[in-house]
Each structure stands twice: as structure tokens, then as C-alpha cells.
Amino acid sequence: xxxxxxxxxxxxxxxxxEIKKAxxxxxxxxxxxxxxxxxxxxxxxxKMKEINEAYDAVTNMRQNGGGAGDASGSSSSYxxxxxxxxxxxxxxxxxxxxxxxxxxxILDSTPEGNRTAEWHYLKGMCAFRKGWSDQATTFFxxxxxxxxxNQEYRxxxxxxxxxxxxxxxxxxxxxxxxxxxxxxxCDICAAYMCADCLCSCCRAGC
Amino acid sequence: MFGYLQVQKSELxxxxxxxxxxxxCGLCRQLGRDYSFLTRLSLSYDCTFYxxxxxxxxxxxxxxxxxxxxxxxxxxxxxxxxxxxxxxKASALSVISVYYKLKDDLADGGFFxxxxxxxxxxxxxxxxxxxxxxxxxxxxxxxxxxxxxxxIERDPDAGIDACAHPTAHxxxxxxxxxxxxxxxxxxxxxxxxxxxxxxxxxxxxxxxxKDVKKNxxxxxxxxxxxxxxxxxxxxxxxxxxxxxxxxxxxxTVDFKGILDNMLLYGFPSKQNTVIYGLQExxxxxxx
Numbered sequence: 001x002x003x004x005x006x007x008x009x010x011x012x013x014x015x016x017x018e019i020k021k022a023x024x025x026x027x028x029x030x031x032x033x034x035x036x037x038x039x040x041x042x043x044x045x046x047k048m049k050e051i052n053e054a055y056d057a058v059t060n061m062r063q064n065g066g067g068a069g070d071a072s073g074s075s076s077s078y079x080x081x082x083x084x085x086x087x088x089x090x091x092x093x094x095x096x097x098x099x100x101x102x103x104x105x106i107l108d109s110t111p112e113g114n115r116t117a118e119w120h121y122l123k124g125m126c127a128f129r130k131g132w133s134d135q136a137t138t139f140f141x142x143x144x145x146x147x148x149x150n151q152e153y154r155x156x157x158x159x160x161x162x163x164x165x166x167x168x169x170x171x172x173x174x175x176x177x178x179x180x181x182x183x184x185x186c187d188i189c190a191a192y193m194c195a196d197c198l199c200s201c202c203r204a205g206c
Numbered sequence: 207m208f209g210y211l212q213v214q215k216s217e218l219x220x221x222x223x224x225x226x227x228x229x230x231c232g233l234c235r236q237l238g239r240d241y242s243f244l245t246r247l248s249l250s251y252d253c254t255f256y257x258x259x260x261x262x263x264x265x266x267x268x269x270x271x272x273x274x275x276x277x278x279x280x281x282x283x284x285x286x287x288x289x290x291x292x293x294x295k296a297s298a299l300s301v302i303s304v305y306y307k308l309k310d311d312l313a314d315g316g317f318f319x320x321x322x323x324x325x326x327x328x329x330x331x332x333x334x335x336x337x338x339x340x341x342x343x344x345x346x347x348x349x350x351x352x353x354x355x356x357x358i359e360r361d362p363d364a365g366i367d368a369c370a371h372p373t374a375h376x377x378x379x380x381x382x383x384x385x386x387x388x389x390x391x392x393x394x395x396x397x398x399x400x401x402x403x404x405x406x407x408x409x410x411x412x413x414x415x416k417d418v419k420k421n422x423x424x425x426x427x428x429x430x431x432x433x434x435x436x437x438x439x440x441x442x443x444x445x446x447x448x449x450x451x452x453x454x455x456x457x458t459v460d461f462k463g464i465l466d467n468m469l470l471y472g473f474p475s476k477q478n479t480v481i482y483g484l485q486e487x488x489x490x491x492x493x
Contacts, residue, residue: 029454030454030455034451034454035451038396038448038451038452039392039396040392040393040396040451040452040455043389043392043393043455044451044454044455047455127367131367131371131374131378131396131399131400131403131448132367132368132371133367133403133441133444133445133448134365134366134367134441134444135365135367137444160444162447163443163444163447163448164439164440164441164443164444164447165440165443166443166444166446166447166450166474
């Protein structure tokens, strides 16, 4: 196993507070939400596990073997929520195994009448895996419009909407005129998602 | 490649800026060594980015040397020394991409442009042959891209995803060739794919006005003009966001500050300049 301090990017002399901060930053960076639907999701999950283990190891070391870290167990709850009752079960399996052409073949042969919200969602997933982000966005939007109450479709749409805002570095794209308009519907949406994230974090921590 | 992959100088540390310049100068020197004095003129920011990324992935930068600039003998330069063939590879990519760019110009440029291209092309075909022989992988990827691009431009219904695919796939292929294992290969492909996609789309957004006037192909031509800028911004943002997610998994150490700067400040800033016509580096003046 790698040196847990090295994984967290802190020196062994760092204070508990610094370690917690470094851990939080890394956990935010590799959070499964950032990789939802991405072909790299499994790698991010591994990375997340490594960070969680390193943090546990460090806290354990510091408490002389007592107490379990408060960070473990959160990663397992993020795995994909594929429903076995779905009529496109095989498509989901193909997507999970990254066999996109096979998945698309089934989807494209579905007759016009059977193209449900789920069909649009899965079509979007295929496009997203291929890197065709714009098409993916359109499909996710249609899926949400057809079935506004489905959390899975909504999460996918939120994810691409977030990507389309790209404000990781605090740098506002969209020109000065846009950034001065105050509260747009995107902001409300983003704020809602932030609040949602916080809620789910708390629950995971409890 | 077209020179969009820039740093945001105002957000760099001084030592990072020096390091960036020294990679740029090192690549320029290699272009002169491998090919000719003239190929140095084909040096672009994009290839500098490629060289720096390779050096960072291979951890092959072994320090900095001083020397003199060939273009301005009075100026002293620093050169980033490299233990692997990153510079040669980036030089080859530069020569190969300029060669294909010239051929493309020959197909749809104006009269004077064609004349200039006809003069330059014989030289570049010779250098191109040399580069292709040294790095067949780069040549294959570039040739496949050109072929796929011509094909897709014949289809009037092709969406922007399909139009951007050849360039994106090329960069994805070129970068994933550096990987040592399967996980890294996937990360590098996703990273390269989305950077390539971003380059293609920002170039298309930049050329839109000109292409409409000259009746050339442009993927944004069929889009409605109302809300077009917002649409372009979100499509470009999405590519950057996915590139950034992949980049986070790379665990870069060398040149990390510069690469972070490019992804988080340099590219978004370039994007704002192209789409909204904003001044670059405007925050530098307000300080």
C-alpha cells in the first residue's frame, strides 16, 4: 500500500485539521458525481477508495488504533442504480461493460412507439460514453421532459448541465455581461444541486 | 492544430511562466534541429502543450539550461532539458499538422492563399515525410482524421458531435499511445478526446463569420443565431469539464501548476475571447 500521507498530499507533520481539509478537497475532486456516466467512473471510484483508505489509515494511526475513520463506507453507496425490472436491461448491461455499439444496436432497432423516457436516457448514456456530449444533453433533456419524476434521468441531466457551466477554477465563462445579471435559472438550479449534495453528504456521514 | 491551448499568464507564478517559456524555446530549438530553420515558424502553443504534457507524463524534464535565441541573438533564453523524445515527438506532430493544414487550405483557400501554399508545400512535404517515418503513429492518426473529416463534411445533417469526432478521436489516440496500462490509456483517451473536441469546436466558432461569408463548411452554420453564443459556450464548457475530470485522474506532478492553469484559466479565458470578443488578460490591467 502507498504511504497514506502521500496519497492525501500532506506531510506526516501536518495537523489533524490540515489532513481533514486535504481529504475533503480530494474527496470533492474525485466525487462520483463528477464522473457520473463517464467512461472513467470506475477509475475515479478506485481513486476515491484509495483516498478513503488513506484517510482511515491516518486517523487510525493518530488515534493509536482506536476508532474507525468517519469516511469509510460512503463510496459503496454510489454504484449505479440499475433496475432489473427495466425493459432495456440488456442495454444497461452492455453500457456497464462499455460495449456501446451493441447497446446502440438494440436501442436503434426499438420501434418508434416503444421509445420511452428510459430509451432516451440510455441513448443519452451511449452518446455520453462516446464523448458526444451535445447529443447526450439533448437525449437527457427529452428523458426528463417525458418523465419529470425520475431521479436517475434528472441526475444525468444535472450532471451535464453542471459541465456546461464549468466554473471549477472560479473563472466565469460566458462574458462579463452574463456574469453580472445576478440570479439566473441556472444559478437556482446549481444552488439547488449544491444543497442537495450537502444533504446527501450529511446522510452519508451519519 | 491552431494555437488555442494557451496559459493565462496573469495567474501563473513567475517560475511557472519561466518554465513554460523554456519548454516553448526548447521545442523551437528541436524543430530547428530535426527539420529546418523554417519549420521553427510552425511552432504553436498547441504543440507546446503536447510537449509539456508528454514531459510531465514521463517525468523526463531534467532541468533548465541557458542559451541564446536563434531569432534574437541578443536575448538569453532558458531551455527545458528533456531526457526522452518528447520534443521530437511534438516537433513531428507540429510538422505533420501544418502539412495537413496547408493541404486543406489548398482545397478551399482564396487565390493568394493558394499561391502561397503552393510555394510552401514542396518544403513541407519533404519534412512531413521525415516526420511520418519517425513517428508513423502520429501520421496514421492525422491521415485518418483528414479522411474522416472530409467524409463528415459531405453530410449536411451531421451534428456538431459528429463533426468534432475526427479531431477529438485523433488527439485521444495520440495521447493514449503514451499510456503504460489500460486504466491510464482510457484516462488519456478521454482527456485527449475532449481537448481535441474543444479545439475543433473553438476553431469552428472562431471561423464562423468567415465561413458564412465564403460559403465554407462550418458545424455551427445550421444553428439559430439567437442564443448561439450561449450554446457555443455550454458545448465548449462541457468538453472542458470532461477533460478536467480525466485530467484529475492523471496525477501529474511536473508542470502541474502550468497544466492546472491552462485547464482552469487559460482555456476558459481563450474561449471568452473567441466567443464574446473580450480582451484577454483584462484582469492584469486592473491590478
